[in-house]
Amino acid sequence: MSNISKKDIQHIAKLARIELIDKEEEKFQKDLSSILDFVEKLNKVNTDNVDRLSQVTGLENIVREDKVNSKEKYELLKQVPNKKGKYIKVPKILE
Amino acid sequence: MKTFKDIHKSLMKKEFTCTQLVQEYLNKVKKSKLNDFLLITDKLALEQAKKVDDKIARKQKIGELEGIPIAIKDNMLVKDFICTAGSKILENYVSPYDAFVIKKLKDAGAIIIGKTNLDEFAMGSSTENSAYGVVKNPIDVSRVPGGSSGGSAAAVAADHCLAALGSDTGGSIRQPAAFCGVVGFKPSYGAVSRYGLIAMASSLDQIGCFANNVQDTRLVFNIIKGKDKMDSTTLDLKEIKTPKKIIIGVPKQYFADGINFNVKEEIEKTIKKFKDFGYEIKEIDLPYTEYALAVYYIIMPAEVSANLARYDGIKYGFSAKNKNLLENYLKTRAKGFGDETRRRIILGTYVLSAGYRDAYYAKAQKVRNLIKQDFEKAFKEVDIILTPTTPTPAFKIGEKQDPLSMYLADIYTAPASLAGLPAISLPIKVKNDLPIGLQLIGPQFKDDLVFNIAEIYEQL
Numbered sequence: 001m002s003n004i005s006k007k008d009i010q011h012i013a014k015l016a017r018i019e020l021i022d023k024e025e026e027k028f029q030k031d032l033s034s035i036l037d038f039v040e041k042l043n044k045v046n047t048d049n050v051d052r053l054s055q056v057t058g059l060e061n062i063v064r065e066d067k068v069n070s071k072e073k074y075e076l077l078k079q080v081p082n083k084k085g086k087y088i089k090v091p092k093i094l095e
Numbered sequence: 096m097k098t099f100k101d102i103h104k105s106l107m108k109k110e111f112t113c114t115q116l117v118q119e120y121l122n123k124v125k126k127s128k129l130n131d132f133l134l135i136t137d138k139l140a141l142e143q144a145k146k147v148d149d150k151i152a153r154k155q156k157i158g159e160l161e162g163i164p165i166a167i168k169d170n171m172l173v174k175d176f177i178c179t180a181g182s183k184i185l186e187n188y189v190s191p192y193d194a195f196v197i198k199k200l201k202d203a204g205a206i207i208i209g210k211t212n213l214d215e216f217a218m219g220s221s222t223e224n225s226a227y228g229v230v231k232n233p234i235d236v237s238r239v240p241g242g243s244s245g246g247s248a249a250a251v252a253a254d255h256c257l258a259a260l261g262s263d264t265g266g267s268i269r270q271p272a273a274f275c276g277v278v279g280f281k282p283s284y285g286a287v288s289r290y291g292l293i294a295m296a297s298s299l300d301q302i303g304c305f306a307n308n309v310q311d312t313r314l315v316f317n318i319i320k321g322k323d324k325m326d327s328t329t330l331d332l333k334e335i336k337t338p339k340k341i342i343i344g345v346p347k348q349y350f351a352d353g354i355n356f357n358v359k360e361e362i363e364k365t366i367k368k369f370k371d372f373g374y375e376i377k378e379i380d381l382p383y384t385e386y387a388l389a390v391y392y393i394i395m396p397a398e399v400s401a402n403l404a405r406y407d408g409i410k411y412g413f414s415a416k417n418k419n420l421l422e423n424y425l426k427t428r429a430k431g432f433g434d435e436t437r438r439r440i441i442l443g444t445y446v447l448s449a450g451y452r453d454a455y456y457a458k459a460q461k462v463r464n465l466i467k468q469d470f471e472k473a474f475k476e477v478d479i480i481l482t483p484t485t486p487t488p489a490f491k492i493g494e495k496q497d498p499l500s501m502y503l504a505d506i507y508t509a510p511a512s513l514a515g516l517p518a519i520s521l522p523i524k525v526k527n528d529l530p531i532g533l534q535l536i537g538p539q540f541k542d543d544l545v546f547n548i549a550e551i552y553e554q555l
Binding site: 009012014016017020028031032034035038039040041045047050051052053054055057059064072075078081090093 | 411412413498
C-alpha cells in the first residue's frame, strides 16, 4: 500500500496547492512512505460490522441564526493582502 | 510557587497592587531566555490590572481569577493583537475578535500578559516546528519543553505566569506539562468552545489549561468551559457525584516496550501510594491501544489538510502576490508553511484522495470507534484510568530527526483524544532528575471526577 512514488508526491502536492522543489520530493517520499508503513498495522484489525466514528459528542443538528456581524466584516477586510475598496482582488483566471 | 489563593489574599490585604504584580511578571517575561513568549501584551495587561486595582480601592469584591497573570498559546485570538499560530503564513495576522475563552478570561478579570510559542499550527511534540525558534525547557535548557503547547508549559514552569491556556489535539497540553513538571488538563471534547482557536484537526482539537497545582488548573477550566453557540460541538457539563470507593484502572498496554525505566518505576511507585491509601487498583485491558497512534496519524492529517486549505494568500496572511492564480497558491503555501505542516497537509491529502480514502481514512474511523469502545468497557469496571503521560522524560533539542520517532511521543496521550475523554497530566518531581508525568483519564464529560482524583493524588 505504501509504495508511494515521486510522481504520486508531485500529484498530491499539486492537489494540496504546495510547490515542491526536486530535493523535497525525495524527502517527502521517504517521510510519507515510513509513516504509511507505520499505519499499515491497521489492516490487522478486523473492522467488519464496525461503524465509522466521525464525532464523539453525539450532538446532532445544532443550528444558529446565520447573522452577519457588520463590524467584523470591516475587521476581516483589513486583513486582505490585495484589495480594491471593499472587494478582494484575485488574479485573473479567464483570458 | 504562589497559588491563585495566595495572590488573591495579598491583593485584598494590599500587600501589593495588581499593577505591581503584573509589572513584576512582565519584567520576568521580557528577560526570559527560553523563547517561551512570542508577544507581550503589556498595554492590555496593565489596563486590566488598573481595573482590578480600582475595584479593590472601591472595596469591591474580586473574583478568584481576578488579577491573575495568565499566558495564552498563540493560536487563540486576542482582539487587536497579532496571532501567528507559530507560522510564517500568519506573521502579520491581526486578530479581528476575541476567542470565546479569551472573552471569558477577560470577563473574569484575569490578566492576559502575552502569547506563547508553539509548534506551527500546533503540529509537533517539541516546539521545534515553530517558525519563531524552539522553546527551551526551564528545567534543563538543552531539552525541549514538549509540544505543541511548549511555550505555555515552559512559561508556567518558569513562573513567567501563574497559568496558561493551551490546546490539545493528540497530547499537546499533557505532554509538555509532563516534560516541564506542571499540571496540564485536556477537557472532554465539547466542554470548551473553540471559537477563535485556529483550527488544526477539528474532531480532536480541545482547549485546556496549565497551572502549578490542580486547584488553580480547575479554576481556569471552570471559567473557560461551557456551551457556546459559535461552536456547535459544545455543551454544558452536568454535575457529577464522586463515588465513595474509587477504583483505579491500570492498563497493561501502557507499560509495554518502549517505556523508559525511570518513568515505569516512578509510575509504579505512585500506584503503590494509591494502594497504601486504600484505593483499589485493578489491571485493565485496552487491546486497541496499540493502534491509536496509527489512527491518529491518519485522521489528524486528513483534517489538517482540509482546515489549512483556507491559507490561500488571498483572504489574509502571507501572500506570494504572484499574478497567476495557481502559481500564487503554490508559492504562498510553499513559502508560508514549514516542513512539518507541509508534510501533514500532503499526507492528509493523500489519505483522502480518490482510491485511498476507504483504505486509510474510513478504516481509521472504524478503529477509532473500537478505541472509544475499549474505554467505555473499561469504565464499567473502574472509575478512572492511570497511566504515564509520556514514555520518556523531556528529550534533547535536535534529538529526534525523523518525523515518525517524534510522533511516538504522543503514544500515551492520543487514545484519550480519539475517544474525546478528559485527561490530566500531573507532575511527579524526581530529585536531581527530570520530572515525569502521571496521566489520569476519566469517563466522557466527567471532567470534575478527574480533578477530584487529581486533588487526592496531590495530597498522597
